Amino acid sequence: xDQNSRKGIVKELTEFLTKGNAHATFEDACADISVxxxxxxxxxxxxxxxxLAEHIRIAQWDIVEFCINPEHQSPKWPDExxxxxxxxxxEAGWQQTLTHIKQDRDRFIELLQDPNQDLxxxxxHGTGQTLLREAFLIADHAAYHTGQIILVRxxxxxxx
Numbered sequence: 418x419d420q421n422s423r424k425g426i427v428k429e430l431t432e433f434l435t436k437g438n439a440h441a442t443f444e445d446a447c448a449d450i451s452v453x454x455x456x457x458x459x460x461x462x463x464x465x466x467x468x469l470a471e472h473i474r475i476a477q478w479d480i481v482e483f484c485i486n487p488e489h490q491s492p493k494w495p496d497e498x499x500x501x502x503x504x505x506x507x508e509a510g511w512q513q514t515l516t517h518i519k520q521d522r523d524r525f526i527e528l529l530q531d532p533n534q535d536l537x538x539x540x541x542h543g544t545g546q547t548l549l550r551e552a553f554l555i556a557d558h559a560a561y562h563t564g565q566i567i568l569v570r571x572x573x574x575x576x577x
Contacts, residue, residue: 481555
């Protein structure tokens with residue numbers, strides 16, 4: 418792949434990871450939420466807004482670490498990818514979750530922008546995963562759960 422094509426693909430991937438395009442961004446979905454709603458359960462749903470965001474954080478961190486660290490050991494699926502059902506968060510913990518999501522996403526984007534990284538080459542320590550595939554995975558996973566965050570906020574009457 419020539420450098421111009423690579424730059425164009427990285428630009429598109431970066432926007433895919435950071436912008437909403439046809440839907441709300443993760444940042445939009447989490448903006449201005451009432452602190453009292455972070456831990457509030459909606460009937461028949463097994464998670465809160467914070468638990469969804471924390472799941473995004475854990476999964477994204479795992480993917481980023483997998484891409485950069487051949488020695489990385491993933492959490493146990495599914496238990497360690499979700500906070501405990503009764504787990505709650507305060508404002509400081511919420512901000513920490515949001516900060517870590519942004520930091521890990523930025524670390525992944527830096528990896529994508531490294532011209533020495535082949536976006537299509539299988540990661541040597543994986544089972545066929547490529548950086549391109551992992552970028553799609555991060556974006557798709559975050560978009561799915563971002564929609565759930567918005568749904569929970571709507572049910573809590575905390576979304577316009």
